Amino acid sequence: MKLTKQEKSWVLYDVGNSAFIMLATALIPVYFKSLAEPGSSVVVAWGYAETVASLLLALLMPVLGSLADLKGNKKKFFIGTVGTGAIALAALGIPSAALAFLVVYVIASIMLNGSIVFYDAFLVDATEESRYDEVSSQGYAWGYIGSCIPFILSLIVVLGGPSVGIPMDVGMKVAFLITAVWWVLFSIPLIKNVHQTHYKERAEHLLRDTFAGLWRTLKRIWKDKRLRLFMLAFFCYIDGVHTIIKMSTSYGTDLGIDSTQLVLALLMTQFVAFPSAIAYGRLSSKFGTKRMLLVAVFAYFCITLFAAFFLREALEFWILAFFVGLFQGGIQALSRSEFGKLIPKEHANEYYGFFDIFGKYAAVMGTFLVSVFTQLTGNSSIGVLSIATLFIIGFVLLWKMPEKA
Structure with a gap:
């Protein structure tokens, strides 16, 4: 499909933010293990950190999203979160x-995910x-394929650095700067070329009207059966998706892989996900978004189930990474676009703020469950299994969702 200038600029931000996501998934937990106390579980500490970040973001985003819906605000909020996040x-x-x-x-994680909420809301403008x-x-x-470029550069510095006298900690500092x-570079096209065309007019009593608007939005979501079932279904299934993304490397590290x-397998996931995500977008036009x-x-x-019962060696991790790549982009992309079809465009940030609440609270529950069950049982596999339900x-909830309102 031939993309317009605005669509290309919007797509490029996925290339930019995905580099941080890839680094956070693959290398940062490994680096954190080198800073942690010997014998401590990376899964537990990392899970609690992700839980705190997700919880804070879920509490902030509906309010910030509502404010960002006001005329001229969306891009300001986007620039603020990208700038603060890149510095962190x-x-x-x-x-x-x-x-x-x-x-x-x-702090960096909150800013990254905050910027993604505003970015998602720009879809209706782009x-x-x-x-x-x-x-x-x-x-x-x-985003998957583009993020591989800075990630490979980071790998060269981090993994190849010791052979030329560059310690791992110095290599990671360089990797953070590269990412x-x-x-920042790939946020510039969106800032320059995509403009807020759907917005709310500014109110006289800003704070009061903001919270009143949030309450009205909650009631609209609950009264709309299709939107209500979709949000509840999304809350459940995206939990596992986020947890697998965030915890895969720390889980593999705890298993001794x-x-x-681990890093090379996750890099392969990016290459598999590139054609798979595009294929998913095209298959949805033939078979329907809900079915896909x-x-x-x-x-x-x-x-x-495979991760809980069969993942023990590096080979199984490679198999897991391949299948995650097949479906990861599709489930995230179609969830984002399906939600955009169900909401009023002038309230996109506000609605995507609630979309983020459902996604982030699910991530809170998933990472928390994995951490708690791993800590209680001493077995990471039981922690992973806890999210399958x-x-x-x-x-089931998605199956019950009507095709049309």
């Missing part, structure tokens, strides 16, 4: 203590509704 990301190389590192990481599925899928697809610069194997989402949710349920619930 670059600063991750400064702390030498595990706790201080986690604090800076939580393209037409009939193109949401395709453009959203293109964003995830190019931060990449993130070599860090190089059901396929992805069921696939993730199977992936979770959410895919079942999500599948």
